[in-house]
Amino acid sequence: MNRQILKSSHFAVERGTIVRIKTLSPHEKLFEIALPGNARLNHDPGQFVGVSVFGVGEAPISVCSSPTKRDTFDLCIRDVGRVTHAIHALKEGGSLGIRGPFGRGFPVRLLEGNDLVLIAGGLGIVPLRSLVQYVINNRRDFGKVSILLGCRTPDEMLFGDEIEQWNKRIDVHFACTVDRAAPEWHGHVGVITTLIPGEMLVPERTFAVIVGPPVMYKYVIGELLKKQIPDRQIIVSLERHMKCGLGRCGHCQIENLYCCQDGPVFHYDEIKHIKEAI
Numbered sequence: 454m455n456r457q458i459l460k461s462s463h464f465a466v467e468r469g470t471i472v473r474i475k476t477l478s479p480h481e482k483l484f485e486i487a488l489p490g491n492a493r494l495n496h497d498p499g500q501f502v503g504v505s506v507f508g509v510g511e512a513p514i515s516v517c518s519s520p521t522k523r524d525t526f527d528l529c530i531r532d533v534g535r536v537t538h539a540i541h542a543l544k545e546g547g548s549l550g551i552r553g554p555f556g557r558g559f560p561v562r563l564l565e566g567n568d569l570v571l572i573a574g575g576l577g578i579v580p581l582r583s584l585v586q587y588v589i590n591n592r593r594d595f596g597k598v599s600i601l602l603g604c605r606t607p608d609e610m611l612f613g614d615e616i617e618q619w620n621k622r623i624d625v626h627f628a629c630t631v632d633r634a635a636p637e638w639h640g641h642v643g644v645i646t647t648l649i650p651g652e653m654l655v656p657e658r659t660f661a662v663i664v665g666p667p668v669m670y671k672y673v674i675g676e677l678l679k680k681q682i683p684d685r686q687i688i689v690s691l692e693r694h695m696k697c698g699l700g701r702c703g704h705c706q707i708e709n710l711y712c713c714q715d716g717p718v719f720h721y722d723e724i725k726h727i728k729e730a731i
Contacts, residue, residue, distance in 0.1 A: 497558030505550030519586035574665025603645030
């Protein structure tokens with residue numbers, strides 16, 4: 454696989470301003486970021502950026518908004534470590550260092566004109582949100598669109614208001630399931646693979662995109678293969694410990710591949726024979 458040529462901007466750190474902060478859960482916040490002069494990030498859905506707090510450090514964060522959102526972009530950040538804890542302590546109007554974007558995103562040009570099944574498990578909805586928004590904002594460019602979402606509990610579902618809007622659209626099929634129901638939950642209960650058998654798919658024109666915890670991939674892919682979706686038309690975004698974003702430090706290496714440059718988005722046929730990939 455030919456690794457992309459790095460742009461000089463990937464080495465530079467831009468000062469981003471926090472325009473808005475929205476608390477999504479006790480652990481996640483949504484940060485809306487503006488670059489100097491309202492410059493565009495020019496990312497593809499599925500790419501990530503290096504986000505730094507000056508004097509603390511840097512963490513890789515998926516961009517969770519579509520590039521069709523022009524003047525700002527969104528980052529959903531979970532408070533799990535020193536850097537992300539420092540980010541959560543910032544207020545609106547504060548500054549963050551932004552480096553990137555990095556990696557290979559979702560192949561939106563390849564997906565155009567085809568039916569889509571967009572599948573997210575847990576926090577996988579964060580990077581997948583960028584693609585969902587892009588598809589909805591360019592709805593005429595795509596065929597039938599299904600969004601399948603799985604969470605452990607209803608309380609862990611992020612972007613609730615937005616998900617409700619997806620569910621109301623007549624040009625999108627939306628289905629959601631939880632592993633464990635709460636008293637107020639009246640929807641589907643079960644693992645996310647239970648949503649796939651009921652999908653009416655035409656294999657030759659269907660692309661499936663999967664984002665979620667590594668444990669779910671082989672089971673979801675197995676269900677899609679039962680539907681005769683070709684390996685090349687199954688697309689996954691792999692979670693690895695990104696660090697430099699430049700394919701140099703080796704933290705995200707999977708045999709001869711670097712997730713930060715060759716991925717994080719891969720076609721299944723590219724990685725299905727690599728034991729460490731899934």
